Amino acid sequence: MSMQEWPEGSLEETVQNAVKSWEMEVSHKVRLQDFKSINPEKFKLIVNGREGLTGEETLKIGSYNALLKNSLPKEFQYYKADEETFESSHEGFRSAFPRGFAWEVISVYSGPPLIAFKFRHWGIFQGPFKGHAPTGEKVEFFGLGTLKVDKSLKVEEVEIYYDPGELFAGLLKGPPISESQTGDEDTAQCSATAHGCPFKK
8 A cells, every 4th residue: 555665766766756746836836937847838738638738727727627627528527627626626635535645656668858657646535525425445546657858857748648437436436425414524624634735645
């Protein structure tokens, strides 16, 4: 269940730190010019072959909405990214994963300037998510990605491929919370976790 510890200075550790730095910045910084992990002029985020988002677009909607946006008809969408704000998307996942929603590199297939890697995202489902009660189980998904970096290892392009169904199968498994069950407990849970970083260990 624990995270893979990569040797200091290894390519795997470098990739893991680069992606975590980007996620931390996109979650906590409000101006793209303040980002140290990316090249703001060239940055693009491409998810599952969709049209790429610029740095400004990604920053505006938030990393969760950028990663979970899809083109299914509304009635089949288990997560409606278009209806979520930056804040609501982060609060939803912080509520579900109060101990954090860890991200880690599983393996790296090629080095700079085009880094290809496999990753895992996981957490323990301990808080409510979109009206579903927590199960206390591990929820995880795997994916593949590439990072195109410049000479100073600043990211110019991120391309990610994964199946969102892997994530939501675990989150929607919890029984629906009836209105009589919701109230102060959920509010306290959300506010208690609202300031945690979703990618922390």
